[in-house]
Amino acid sequence: MKIIAFCGAGIGTSAILKVNAERALARLGIDAQIEATDIAGLAVAAEDAQVILASPELVKFIGKTYADVVVIENYFDLDELTRKLEIALG
Amino acid sequence: MRLDELPDDVIELRARAGDWRQAVRLAGDALVAGGVVTDAYTERMVQVVEEFGAYIVIAPGLALAHARPGPDVLHDGLAVVTLDEPVAFGHPHNDPVEVVLALAVTSTEGHVTVLAELANAFNDPTATRAVARATTPDAVRAVLTRTQSES
Numbered sequence: 001m002k003i004i005a006f007c008g009a010g011i012g013t014s015a016i017l018k019v020n021a022e023r024a025l026a027r028l029g030i031d032a033q034i035e036a037t038d039i040a041g042l043a044v045a046a047e048d049a050q051v052i053l054a055s056p057e058l059v060k061f062i063g064k065t066y067a068d069v070v071v072i073e074n075y076f077d078l079d080e081l082t083r084k085l086e087i088a089l090g
Numbered sequence: 091m092r093l094d095e096l097p098d099d100v101i102e103l104r105a106r107a108g109d110w111r112q113a114v115r116l117a118g119d120a121l122v123a124g125g126v127v128t129d130a131y132t133e134r135m136v137q138v139v140e141e142f143g144a145y146i147v148i149a150p151g152l153a154l155a156h157a158r159p160g161p162d163v164l165h166d167g168l169a170v171v172t173l174d175e176p177v178a179f180g181h182p183h184n185d186p187v188e189v190v191l192a193l194a195v196t197s198t199e200g201h202v203t204v205l206a207e208l209a210n211a212f213n214d215p216t217a218t219r220a221v222a223r224a225t226t227p228d229a230v231r232a233v234l235t236r237t238q239s240e241s
Contacts, residue, residue, distance in 0.1 A: 008142035012156035012193045015205045016148060020213070038158075039142075056182050057143035073183045075148035076212040 001032040001089070004045050004067070006054040010038025016075050017053055024081035030089060051088050091166045093207050093234040100124035100169040101227040110144070110179040110187070111136055114155045117171045117192035126167030127194045131157060135192065139179070147181035152218045156193040163194045166201060168208075170230055172222050188222040211236055 005021060007014035014036035021034050037045040039061055046052055049067045056071050068088045074080055100120045107113035118132025134157035139146060147153045169192040176186035191208070195201040211217050211234045220233045 008138050008145060009156055009158045011158065011195055011198050011201060012154050012205070013146060013148050015202055016154070016209055019202070019206045019209045023209075023213075055145035055148070057145035061142065074150060076152075076209065077149070077215070078213055 001030070002049040003032050003034045003085075004042070004049045004052045005034055005036045006038075006042055006052055006058060006062070007036070008039060008058065008061075010036060010041060013055070013075065014038070017072065020075060020078060020081055021053060021085065024078055024085050027078070027082050028086055028089075030085075032089075051085070091168060091201075091204050093168070093204065093211070094231055096168065096170070096227075096231055096234065097124055098227045100126065100167065101230050102169075102171045103224060103227075103230070104174045105171050106174050107177050110139065110153075110177055113153070113171070113173060113177045113179075113187065113190050114139065114192070117155050117169050117190040120169035120171055121167055121192050121194055124167055124169060126164060126169070128162045128164070130162040131160065131194055134158070134160065134162070144179040144181040144185075147179045147184040147187055149212060149218060150184045151176065151186070151188045151222065152184070152212065153179060153187045153190045154193060155190055156195075159196050159198060163196050166195045166204070168193050168204065170221065170234075172224065172230075189218050208234070 005014045005017035135155045176188040
């Protein structure tokens, strides 16, 4: 299973999202690969991804995709991440 | 780059910003003062928000300003600016911002450790307020290195 953590520059915010999504997946006992990427890399990275994690501001930059787009409001809220990942992957 | 060794030069407390651009520029100025980046990087951090919106406001009250690695980044670094008056960035849920972190890295790899440390600190929902209320750089470093039991 592959999950994308998406941000504008591919550093910083997507890396925080990746770290905390990994913690949320550990809580859920789900094994998945999480890749941080920027807008330039998104199309290729998302080809075989099940889920794209993004902030509300960035959803409009995600093109056509078969992945579930999950909007995360607070990147530091492990409860929000866990709840939304559980729904998306459940 | 270690959060417990963050120099005083890159920490500016109770600064005044009239809008989000000024807030991001203050954080950029702190990176410049710390010898981390040149002024060009500050403008690139502003451009990221102009291009992609206020997604850098990643939690209530907290912005993580950043741009891609480039020749204007001299070494990896982080700056912390707290705002005397919170400023709206235009985020649908997390405005207004009272703490601006600015991150600069020389490569897309290798900055994960410090971001995991930041996550350790800010996974505590009281951390942003605690940084905002800090009156000394030592108090900021203390919050940034406060690690949650869960990791």
